[in-house]
Amino acid sequence: MKTAYNAYRCLAKDLDVYAMNPEMTMDIGSLSHEQDLMSGHSPHHNRNPGASLRIHQDLTVAPSRSAMVSSMASILDGVGGGGEYRPELSLPLHHAMSMPCDTSPSGMSGTYTTLTPLQPLPPISTVSDKFHHHHHHHQRLSGNVSGSFTLMRDERTLPAMNNLYNPYHKDMSGMGQSLSPLGSGLGSIHNTQQTLHNYSHEKMLSSNFDAHTAMLTRGDQHLSRGLGGPAAGMMPHLNGMHGHPGHPQSHGPVLASNRDRSLSSSSSSGAPGSGSGQLEEINTREVAQRITAELKRYSIPQAIFAQRVLCRSQGTLSDLLRNPKPWSKLKSGRETFRRMWKWLQEPEFQRMSALRLAGKTSVQKKRARPKQRQEQYTKEVAAGFHRPAAANTSGHL
DNA sequence: TGCGAGTCAATACC
């Protein structure tokens, strides 16, 4: 019952988002813009010049990080219900944000701890492989929404983004190889570091890049070495204004290609579809720290972030952020951290757009839910479905 | 069957 409730809630949330975002529904129904993607033009850029203009302004015109933060704050006005929904700000969002809680066919395992709503999050290797595939074959994406992560990767090949995510792609591919028995593992990261010097959009994307590299860790056992402490290890990344923003090594430990551990992790992870995603070893503590910092920086309530990005409760997020378990000790909980990690990788405007939608939808639900739930609960109690004390966990709708 | 992991929702706290 609880599982059903959880799945329902997340699914309904996504439906709300799609209903609110015509562009998003367009993307779902028709991904014929793949060619545009592959040619380096964003589909939403083509479809919505207004949105395109705004995006480029956000990305390229922002004169400083403070300005960026300011713009984010304005976007976030909608979070919590205070803002007005403005479709022109809504982009076809990254899967991890626009539909983080949907239920893919494989995700409908119906289990509570296997994180049904989180299953759609594609494994890193899958992303890398798919991207690679698209890149070389220009294969059209299927209409399956669950594949939108791949689409999102392709979207990142926008002219403005191209330089950023190509190395990223390499990096990810390298991680994929690292897991493979044939892979060379850490070497790929090294190559990436060299490539990264070439990017002219470092300033624009530095924060995002930091988010990525900061998550690339050598593993739990290296945490203490890599991080001089929470503040020492994190703040330079958070500010994103250090001298060489595109240089991963300046960011300390990053996503690991700890092949041995990853392999064991992979075999131990029971989540279908995520097994191939065990390529990386996420530094959970650093992810938690970064998420905490980002939420504070943009004044994003934990509840919003937890619901929208992670499809979890505020309490869960709070616990995870304060007491992150080592990656090696995580099971299905890895998916949650992957979501955080993915979110950190997103361009800031996409993060905020997703959260803004979340704020809008969550408010709508808040208005509609309490009475319905109370009524339903009353009925269930009367019917003897559950004892009142356990009502909150009984999964009533 | 017991235990641990993961999560939720209520509640306390700031």
Added chain:
DNA sequence: GGTATTGACTCGCA
């Protein structure tokens, strides 16, 4: 209003 804590629950696994 946002965050931290806690009790209870489900599920997978040994």
